[in-house]
Amino acid sequence: MNELLSLAADPTAWAALVTLVVMEVVLGIDNLVFISILSNKLPPEHRQKVRRIGISLALIMRLALLSTIAFIVGLVHPVFDLGIVGPLDEHGKPVFETAFSWRDLILLAGGAFLIWKATKEIHHNVEHDEEAEPETPGPGAVAAKAASNVGSAIVQIILLDIVFSIDSILTAVGMTDHLPIMVAAVVIAVAMMLLAANPLAEFINANPTVVMLALGFLLMIGTVLIAEAFGAHVPKGYIYAAMVFSGLVEGLNMLARSRREKRKDR
Numbered sequence: 001m002n003e004l005l006s007l008a009a010d011p012t013a014w015a016a017l018v019t020l021v022v023m024e025v026v027l028g029i030d031n032l033v034f035i036s037i038l039s040n041k042l043p044p045e046h047r048q049k050v051r052r053i054g055i056s057l058a059l060i061m062r063l064a065l066l067s068t069i070a071f072i073v074g075l076v077h078p079v080f081d082l083g084i085v086g087p088l089d090e091h092g093k094p095v096f097e098t099a100f101s102w103r104d105l106i107l108l109a110g111g112a113f114l115i116w117k118a119t120k121e122i123h124h125n126v127e128h129d130e131e132a133e134p135e136t137p138g139p140g141a142v143a144a145k146a147a148s149n150v151g152s153a154i155v156q157i158i159l160l161d162i163v164f165s166i167d168s169i170l171t172a173v174g175m176t177d178h179l180p181i182m183v184a185a186v187v188i189a190v191a192m193m194l195l196a197a198n199p200l201a202e203f204i205n206a207n208p209t210v211v212m213l214a215l216g217f218l219l220m221i222g223t224v225l226i227a228e229a230f231g232a233h234v235p236k237g238y239i240y241a242a243m244v245f246s247g248l249v250e251g252l253n254m255l256a257r258s259r260r261e262k263r264k265d266r
Contacts, residue, residue: 016178017185024185025192026236027164028058028164030217030218032055033214034160035050036197053154062165063183063187066179104228107225111226114225118222125211220239
C-alpha cells in the first residue's frame, strides 16, 4: 500500500504510466484490426460477443504474463544458434541473427500466421462471388456452421493474443520497473480497445476498401514480426507512420467518392 501511495505522489511514475498507456494502445491496434476482420466474417448476432471475448482474453493473458515477468524476460535468451554467417552491415555486424530465443520463435510463428491469414482473406475478397453461393442450408446446418466459425475465430484470436501480449509485456518491462504501473497501463489500454472495438469493426465492415487496407496492414505487421525474429529491428514509429499515412490517403479517397456520389444525386 505504501508503494502505491509513493507511486501516486511521484510525477515520474505518472509520466511513465501515460507513456506506457500510449505505447500499449499503439501496440494494441494490430490486435484490434485482426479481431475486427475476423469478427466481421461472423453472423451479426455473434460479432460483438466474439470481440468482447477476444479483447477480454487479451487482458487476461497480459495480466497473467505480468505475474511471470521473470519467465517473460527469460524468453529473450537464445535457445539455439544455426551458426550461419549472413551478410554484414557497414559496421561489420550480421544483418540477420541466427541465434533464436523463444520470443523469436513466437514472433516467427505469429508473423507467418498473420501473413497466411491476411493472404487468405485477400484472396477471399478478390475471388469471392456472392452470386455463386450454394443454396441456403437448413436451420440446423446454419447453427452448426455459426458455432464452428465462432470457435475458429476465438482460437485464432487466442493465438494472435499470445504473440501481441508477449510483445506488449516486453515493451512494458523495458519502460518501467514498477509492476503496478504496468498493470494499470495494460488495463487502461485494453479498456480503450474495448470501447473502440465496435466502432472500428463497423467502420471496416461498411467500407470494403478499408478492409483491403487493413489486410495490407496485417501483411506488413506479419513481415515485420518475421524480420524481428531474425534480429532485424524495424522501428515501430516507421510502421505506424506508414499506417497513418495510408489511412489518410484512404480517407481522402473516401471523401472524393462521397463528393462524386452527391454530385450524381444532384
